[in-house]
Amino acid sequence: MTTAPVAARSATAPVPTQSTYQNRVADYWNAEENPVNLELGQIDDLYHHHYGVGEADWSVLDEADPALRRDRITAELHRLEHAQAELLAAHLGPLTPADRVFDAGCGRGGGSITANLRYGCHADGVTISAKQADFANEQARRRDVADKVRYHLRNMLDTGFETGAYAASWNNESTMYVELDLLFAEHARLLRRGGRYVTITGCYNDTYGRASREVSLINAHYICDIHPRSEYFRAMARNRLVPVHVEDLTAATIPYWELRKQADHLVTGVEDTFLDAYRNGSFQYLLIAADRV
Ligand code: GPP
Numbered sequence: 263m264t265t266a267p268v269a270a271r272s273a274t275a276p277v278p279t280q281s282t283y284q285n286r287v288a289d290y291w292n293a294e295e296n297p298v299n300l301e302l303g304q305i306d307d308l309y310h311h312h313y314g315v316g317e318a319d320w321s322v323l324d325e326a327d328p329a330l331r332r333d334r335i336t337a338e339l340h341r342l343e344h345a346q347a348e349l350l351a352a353h354l355g356p357l358t359p360a361d362r363v364f365d366a367g368c369g370r371g372g373g374s375i376t377a378n379l380r381y382g383c384h385a386d387g388v389t390i391s392a393k394q395a396d397f398a399n400e401q402a403r404r405r406d407v408a409d410k411v412r413y414h415l416r417n418m419l420d421t422g423f424e425t426g427a428y429a430a431s432w433n434n435e436s437t438m439y440v441e442l443d444l445l446f447a448e449h450a451r452l453l454r455r456g457g458r459y460v461t462i463t464g465c466y467n468d469t470y471g472r473a474s475r476e477v478s479l480i481n482a483h484y485i486c487d488i489h490p491r492s493e494y495f496r497a498m499a500r501n502r503l504v505p506v507h508v509e510d511l512t513a514a515t516i517p518y519w520e521l522r523k524q525a526d527h528l529v530t531g532v533e534d535t536f537l538d539a540y541r542n543g544s545f546q547y548l549l550i551a552a553d554r555v
């Protein structure tokens with residue numbers, strides 16, 4: 263038997279910079295043009311890729327004029343999504359305009375703009391979708407904040423950014439695309455000591471058992487892998503992130519999904535699955551804020 267020398271073997275099988283899974287996820291986001299994301303974002307050029315929180319103004323459904331009814335429903339869903347972004351941003355602070363924040367899985371960029379508007383801070387967002395990064399940078403240019411808010415085509419697990427340079431960082435509904443240990447190791451590396459990490463996420467409920475049918479359907483819909491609640495705290499503890507605030511937002515997000523379900527011009531088909539998952543206790547919408555120690 264002959265064996266190839268190690269050097270020759272590794273030369274023929276280079277480690278890919280991005281896994282096949284990550285390529286598939288990038289393909290999804292490069293192709294994504296859901297009206298529920300674009301029509302909401304067009305209202306004030308804040309493009310979010312997450313859901314909403316808070317009580318809805320149900321009067322929008324009673325609007326008699328069909329065109330106005332559509333517009334009012336769209337605006338109300340956007341208000342609820344922006345309230346979610348503001349809730350996350352509020353937990354990042356206090357921050358000064360000199361501070362730098364890291365937006366892991368930045369989508370079309372709304373979260374970093376929200377943080378910059380609130381604190382005047384520098385922001386670096388990363389996404390593995392070239393289309394999202396280009397879109398987000400164009401938005402920052404149009405707002406005249408491109409000197410402070412920058413989006414990068416990079417992997418959130420391996421950003422190449424400067425160690426300890428960040429006062430705060432977050433994942434807004436993007437943790438379900440990655441292994442939490444690798445993710446939190448990168449946040450812990452980037453955050454300065456005493457820095458703040460925040461995530462809002464959908465997680466499956468350990469007390470239900472394993473992932474429910476509805477959780478599995480959500481995974482299939484977005485090509486993601488929703489983690490159990492317990493895994494967040496285990497992985498944070500292993501990576502110098504100590505929770506300071508945990509909030510179950512499940513009840514607060516149900517009005518968003520109830521209203522979205524009735525928005526015929528915006529539905530994507532996943533609405534009933536989210537409502538069922540939340541209501542049968544298998545799925546939770548959670549905010550976790552943690553200090554980097
Ligand atoms: C919403 O993005 C979030 C995700 C795709 C990640 C999955 C989130 C969970 C809580 C499981 P989006 O705003 O692009 O989705 P949609 O197009 O459905 O509005």
Ligand code: MG
Pocket residue numbers: 298299310311312313
């Ligand atoms: Mg959306």
